[in-house]
Amino acid sequence: MDWLQVVVLSIVQGLTEFLPISSSAHLILVPVLTAWEDQGLAFDVALHLGSLAAVVIYFRRELWCMAGSWLGSLGGRGVDQDARLAWWVILATVPVCVVGLALHDTIEAGMRSPLIIAFGLIAFGLLLGYADWRHRGERSEYQLGLVDALLIGAAQALALIPGTSRSGITITAALLLGMSREGAARFSFLMSIPVIVLAGGLETVGLLREAVRVEWFTLSVGTLLSGISAYLCIHYFLAFIRRVGMQPFVVYRLLLGAWLLWLFW
Structure with missing residues (x-):
């Protein structure tokens, strides 16, 4: 990889991992x-490590x-409010783990086309727009119940479809369940921690099976910029x-989805 590719992919990963605009869509599309050329599995692991470090450092006190x-x-x-929130984050991770392990090969093989990404951006963007437009809730992440956590976790499993956006679909579900915008986003970001750890772990296992030369300086720069x-x-x-x-994120999703349809239809 040249340095322009390193910088662009690192910043794209860092920004889109937490914005409701689909990081997987952007990393596939770039x-x-x-x-x-494909950036390789080692670089993907490094970018995820940077995103993980960022969210852990930001929410370190919580x-x-x-x-x-x-x-x-x-x-x-x-069980106090902090323990309860920790349990909800853990339980909300279960659906995406089950679905991801069951359908990983299917998704990788047949659902990463630009057209699927375009439809995902548009459809789930409209749903996010509706949830944000009608939202009346003021609940924080500490006021969630078991059913809320499971429903948001089930929505997170939809993010395995490229173009959906993990943060976008979980924020959408949280808004529909009566959470405030900030509470929905904060819970979504906390939910990202076990998901990134598990996804990075799977990528690391795949990386260990490959006999490839590792460019440690390039990976370090990518991790730092992503973080x-x-x-x-x-x-x-x-x-x-x-x-x-x-x-504004809804508008961006609709415009990007429409552009992709125009390019690849």
């Missing part, structure tokens, strides 16, 4: 539209409280949606 309370709940100290852009994205996204909402 090589298609630029004719760049995660510390959640971890301590969750461990305490296992020891019989009762910085992801951290800034989380910070400014939460501030942005408090004032403006999701509609």
Whole structure:
């Protein structure tokens, strides 16, 4: 890879991992539209590591409280709001794990075309727009119940379809369940942690099976750029949606989906 490819892919991954516009769609489309060679599995792992570091650092205080309370709940100290939130994040991860393991090969083989991405961007973008337009809720992530967590987790499994957006579909489901915009986004970001860990773990297993030369400096730069852009994205996204909402991202999805239909239909 040349350095332009490294910089572009790293920033694209960092920004789109948490924006409701589909990171997988953009990482699939960049090589298609630029004719760049595939960046390779090792670089994908490095980019995910950067995104993971960003969300963990950003929510470090919340995660510390959640971890301590969750461990305490296992020891019989009762369940407070932090332990409850930790349990909901864990349970919300189960559906995507089950569906991902069952359909991984099918999705990789037949659902990564630009047309499927276009339809995913448009259809789930319209759903996000509707959820944001009608939202009346003010619940935070600490006010979720078991059913809420399972429903948002089930919605997250739809993100395996390229173009859906993991953050987009989980925020959509959370808004429809009466959460505030910020609460929906924060819960979505917390849910991303086990998902990124599991996805990165699977990619790492695949990487260990390949006898390839690793360019450590390139991977380090990619990890750093992905992490910085992801951290800034989380910070400014939460501030942005408090004032403006999701509609600008809906418009972007519709325009990108329409452009892809025009290019590849």
